[in-house]
Amino acid sequence: MEKRDVLEKIAKRLRIHSLRMTSKAGSGHPTTCLSIADIMACLFFEEMTYNIADPFDWANDELVLSKGHAAPILWAAYAEAGIIPIKSLMNLRKITSVLEGHPTPRMKWVKAATGSLGQGLSVGVGLAIAMKLGKSRRRVYVLMGDGECAEGAVWEASNLASHLGLDNLCAIVDINRLGQSEATMFGHDISAYEKRFQAFGWDVQKIDGHSIGEILRAFEWARQSKKPTAILAKTLKGKGVSFLEDKNGWHGKPLKDNDLMRALKEIGPMPEIDSKKFVKKPKKVKGPQLTKRSNFKRTHYEKSTATRRAYGNALLNLGKINNAVVCIDGDVQNSTYAEDFFKAFPKRSFQAYIAEQNMVGVGIGLSAKGYQPYLATFAAFLSRAHDQIRMAAYSFANIKVVGSHVGVSIGADGPSQMGLEDLAIFRPIPGCVVLYPSDAYSTEACMSEMSKHKGLSYLRTTRPGTPLIYDRDEKFPIGGSKVVKKSSTDKATVIGAGITLHEALKAYKALRGEGIAVRVIDAYSVSPIDGENIRRAVKKTGRKVVVVEDHFEQGGLGDAVASALGGCAEIVHLAIKDLPRSGQPDELLDKYGISAKHIQNAVKSLIKSRKR
């Protein structure tokens, strides 16, 4: 049998599976599967090589289905390849199945969750970088939709891919003309995409996405290119079924009984072919030897140091003992202090430029190949990548995000540069660790903990220098807290973290001068919060608490503490309650009510109150 016949038969099988699965599930996107059936057949049964026994084999080519709503045909392809049973396809979207509505790595072959459009290319860039780092000669394929090319993240990724010369990266754009609600901006004007990818430094080829011959020749061509390649495939949404083909109004609609019968009849009987036989097995290769140690040598500090500076020191020393550590920075490495790592390990350092979305997506890709990416920018600008961070969680990615320049304490640069919502981004993500150290030593300790932790985590660092509070060997386990000041006569507990811990310590001193003893807690582990230790302290201090943080009132440390206390204490919450403005750090801490003076007053009012 000729190669073309084989692949046409397999494509037909994929089409039939996709229609049946979505009809059975009662929801899903069959027409968007049909437009890529021929491309998927070529990818899985001719172009890509992979070891069906091991999704993590370094000998595998990698595929990211960026147009995640085409998940059914992805599952169908894995079934045809013999990776999952064909009968399991009928479990699509069931609560008991890993074959979810959009791909997630609950199905082990999926390297990144997709379904929020325009993110897959960044993940592909990350995978391609990882392969270069790991000296793999395998390739990365990203199958994208045309509609998602409206997302800016696609162009962030395109820029970086060509800048880094990622010739192992091949994007296939399924140009089926139709978005969800209407035609895309460019419809079937393939040249619109051609111009854009070319301008962004890619090699581009236009093909008929339903011609097996053209698809295979394009892959062959792509392998020869010295640049990242984009194959622009003109396709028809619903291809293969006359009443669906190229018709608007069928997005995300499975076929009902009669329509399904008609469609299947038109496609014809399931071709009898054992697709498994056509899977290309790879030659054995050795992946990179990654030593994932975390107990790096701590820096010695003698004076006030910014926690961002300590992050830079820790990252450098961690990098020396852990070659899985890679660093990506958004053109601020001289502010986040990633710059020392950049100098010491240029091959493991990636300038992401001012493109935070892509920075996170690249991190997801690197993590999927076993690397341990540290991504840093100003905390305020992490909001730019919130969707990618969200998807990193669903991707079970092991990425470490670092946000510097948090809160009004940055001062005169003004609100656009102040990270005041970063805790509210990371805290809600189930399983995400959020650490917020207050001095250089605790920062280094937190870095060590983050490195040990597998999964998404976030480190919050401060711009101004802060005095040393701890010893070099002090441990800061995830989920812990520190009682920094304590006596048997404490009348209230003051909880801070980062810069506000230092304000709390100033308030402690002033209150002591007035004969008022308070307990001071460093809640460096904002999530998980140390409920037990905090509850214990609070019970011993008259159930009166002041929480103070350099973050908006909602979504941060105050909420974490309130939720840990579950109604068992009287809480005064000092936080940023207005849209802030430019000024000097000290002025701003005071203006927005989180300075030592405000803590002092809050404690005094609180211990006078008789609410309880």
Next chain:
Amino acid sequence: MEKRDVLEKIAKRLRIHSLRMTSKAGSGHPTTCLSIADIMACLFFEEMTYNIADPFDWANDELVLSKGHAAPILWAAYAEAGIIPIKSLMNLRKITSVLEGHPTPRMKWVKAATGSLGQGLSVGVGLAIAMKLGKSRRRVYVLMGDGECAEGAVWEASNLASHLGLDNLCAIVDINRLGQSEATMFGHDISAYEKRFQAFGWDVQKIDGHSIGEILRAFEWARQSKKPTAILAKTLKGKGVSFLEDKNGWHGKPLKDNDLMRALKEIGPMPEIDSKKFVKKPKKVKGPQLTKRSNFKRTHYEKSTATRRAYGNALLNLGKINNAVVCIDGDVQNSTYAEDFFKAFPKRSFQAYIAEQNMVGVGIGLSAKGYQPYLATFAAFLSRAHDQIRMAAYSFANIKVVGSHVGVSIGADGPSQMGLEDLAIFRPIPGCVVLYPSDAYSTEACMSEMSKHKGLSYLRTTRPGTPLIYDRDEKFPIGGSKVVKKSSTDKATVIGAGITLHEALKAYKALRGEGIAVRVIDAYSVSPIDGENIRRAVKKTGRKVVVVEDHFEQGGLGDAVASALGGCAEIVHLAIKDLPRSGQPDELLDKYGISAKHIQNAVKSLIKSRKR
């Protein structure tokens, strides 16, 4: 005096002001001001026309300084134009001055806060659309940096601008080669930008950004174009001061005393010229007559209806009585139900395609010209525009954001499509109103309230249909709540909103069957939360509360209620505590612990507990 001489003199004055201001402030970005001094002189004193007495005059040309860190020279230009006193420049970045570190509309001439890079072009697109809508023949200028062109949002905006044929939009890119930490991706390769903007459908001209003649000719050329125009200005960072010019390492560094002296000496004495005389006054024009009414005709409902469907109905009827209402949708208007408005008011409807960042930026621009934009997409994808939403708040923009398809109740599409962090995005923003209605009538009432409210607000809508609870005329004021079930023997209060209110009502019924009376509260106003009413109810029900929400545990309704109760009650919080997955809506509500059954059990455990 020749025009060129005048502008060169003014440019010199702007340079001197920028250097002095930043040195006085002790922080800021003088070198990035110097690279655009000549462009700014041409813009403010030759190209743009504006009425210095009224920043909101429809006869004004509009400028967005997208590279917000060049704020000092923007303030200097306003001073030279006679809008603010020249001596006020020495208050740069002071806590008492509106001349902040990055521009905010605290200074009235600023139409959108900038400083998070790559956002200004979207705002410019919004302003340009507003001018077309308002039949203005004035123009919009967006002054961008080269580094920020790495942001995908720039390309989202570029696509839409050319798609809409915005010939009144002119971007000037200040290509000074240097980013913050090192050279940009393309350095002085101007053709890299040329290719990209051309591919995205713009007319492009390359110029020497320090030649007054070339700058003026480019503006002249741009006015003739039928497309949006990009003027690519090759410049030198630090231009005019030899030891700063084109040198890396000077980003964001003001000059210290000696350096300032040297620099000013090199530039020479302050040219004596009265710049004010060269401001071009516009001819009087009439702006659009916007009728901003909010009491639209309510739809009559007879059966279960999705709140997203009611949003669509309300938007249509609001649009009929309020011609300031414009609608922007991210290719999901058939899911958010913005589609009826799109059909009825095509000129006031904008397909933003799958580009949420740009959608919000465009909204900021439209709002700045007095329109009332409604922006809708799936709530999950609002995370994509979190940074723009943040900046909308600092822009004091009057935009109404609508997120549909929230929570696990969307069902089988899976986690990538579930809005589970949207409340945690909007709640922290000071002043932002967050409404979350549970039935069709309350949705329409909330829409009316949102329309009356001036400022950022968010409406959370649900995918599945929900039964009618209220009457058509019921009022839902911002900051309110509804006691939906109540008796004198209530043993606990159950607080829900949206879909979980219906689960709470099912639990109420089941509990009543067991002889247990509970109070049920609809907390439709999530922010501001109705603390008073909630505290009152809770006190009367044994201080026992169950809060239930289809949102991640942190940052949503539970945190809002806990903070309102301030420790005066025992709270059980039912929310999504794991990363969810695909399944049927009812299965998922149950699996993640927010179904009626879980509420029922929570109430029973709670009233048995003797904690208090």
